[in-house]
Amino acid sequence: MRAIGVEQRRARLARRHLLLPGTRTDDVAALADALVALHSSDPVTVYLSALARMAHPCLAAVDAALYEQRSVVRHHAVRRTLWVATPEVVRELHGAATLALVTPERRRTAGYLAVSGVERPEAWLGAAAEQVVADLRAHGPSTARELGERIPALRQPIVVGGPRWGATQSAHTRVLLGLGFAGVLLRTRPVGSWVSGAYRYALAEDWLPGGLGDLDPRTARAALARRHLERFGPVSTDDLRWWTGWTAAATRAALADVGAQEVALATGPAWMAAGDVAEVEDPGPWVAALPSLDPTTMGWKERAWYLPQSAEQAFDTNGNAGPTLWVDGRVVGAWAQAPDGRMLTHWFEAVPAARRAELDDRLAVLAAAVGETRYSVRFPGREHPRILAGRAEGADQDG
Structure with missing residues (x-):
């Protein structure tokens, strides 16, 4: 079994995460792909992570990739987190992680509706979803407020979080979240500037040709595991399980499905993509200034080596x-x-x-x-x- 030292891990990180002057690129899609995806829980992170790796840092170029070329799109995925990735990767993320959220989240929303006095909550929820889809077909990308103004059902107050710690909010929050998990909606250009998280919602099939597809979850998990190993390997089983939010069984199956190669770290066994164990050249001295939630900083559960x-x-x-x-x-x-x-x-x-x-x-x-x-x-x-x-x-x- 090949042993991989800390210096080799750092060399891989520098080169594969485009942190060296010679690896920087102005291709935002390629940049996102080098990291699998960009964190988008904070809208600022997407832009600053890109700027840190661009040869000619430019906010407008990131905007264009997101909202004009649509070479990268925003979607809820692993660990219930918003990410920005290429359409191909977003489809893998959707099948590998997001689809598993649909049923439990719908059940949770129906429970909130029932507690809030809504009769036949499942039927109510289905009707509200149909109204949202019809409205977006008629009006195009819209904010939650705009949708609420046109669809009275979305203004229905519901109590979320349980009887003791519950808070009242409009139903649009849960309805739109569920439609996003189901792959019906995508978050698009926000109201205001690039620092805003007040996104407009669009039908996925309108924003992205072919929508989010119907990739089989096991196939999607294997594809995502391979990507993560290629960009972040070596990773331990715990690293991959934490990053994806999968069960232990699903993580082991994905590693087996891609033929991951076992290597030895000082902290224990880990995995690399098949055929990717050759030594990576020392990059020499380098520095980086990375934003909050940058994919590099957040790429591993075990972080002591960096x-x-x-x-x-x-x-x-x-x-x-x-x-x-x-x-x-x-x-x-x-x-x-x-x-x-x-x-x-x-x-x-x-x-x-x-x-x-x-x-x-x-x-x-x-x-x-x-x-x-x-x-x-x-x-x-x-x-x-x-x-x-x-x-x-x-x-x-x-x-």
Whole structure:
């Protein structure tokens, strides 16, 4: 069994995740594909993850890929998270993860409707879904508010979350979520700028020729496992199970279906794509400034090989990564955009001045691409508020 060391893992990460100057690309679809998909729980992440890997960082190019060329699309997938990926990958994600959510989520919504006094909740839900589809066919992409104005049923108040901790919301939230899980709807261009999460909804078959297809779940899981191994391997079984949200049995079956090759890490056995165990060349020195929830930072459950203990404050208590600064395959710092647009930095360990200057240059590139736009981070690390307040030990207010 081949042994894979930490330095080889970092070399693979740098090259395959397009973090070296020579690997950067302005092809947003290729960029997303190199990471399997881009996190979109925070709309800002999609753009900043792309900018960090583009040869000529440009917000308009990301917009064009999303909403004009539609070479990448947004969809709920693994771990119930919003992702942006190429149509081919989105179809695999849908079959591999999203379809499994349809029945339990519909049952949950019907339960909320029943508790809220709606008679025959399943029939009510089916009728509401039909009205949404008919309305979008007539009017095209629309916001939840616009749909609610035209479809009275979507304004039905329902109690969600149970009798003790329940909250009242309009039914449109659950109806649109369910239609998204079913692959009927996709989230498209938002109202406002690129930092907005107030998306317009469109029929998947109208937005994407052929819609999301009907890929068999086992076939889809195998395809997704292969992609993940090629981009993130070596990964442990736990890494893959965590990233996908699959059961242990489904994870083992997917690894077997793709003929994954077992290798040895210092922490135990892991898997690589078949035929992909050849040594990857040392990339030399490199740096990266990555946003909150970047796919690289969030690519593995076991992170000690790139996340030293000193840098754990870059994550929140739920394991979500805030914005991070990388040197040669390790997280060494965190960063934040100040209200006045400055890029503030914090170092978790001593970093040579020359490497800090390289990271300042990368942050300057991001700042120039973002321009006058100010944004908040929806999933900040624990250090993030202190950086913004100027209280982080080792913070650099001139970053």
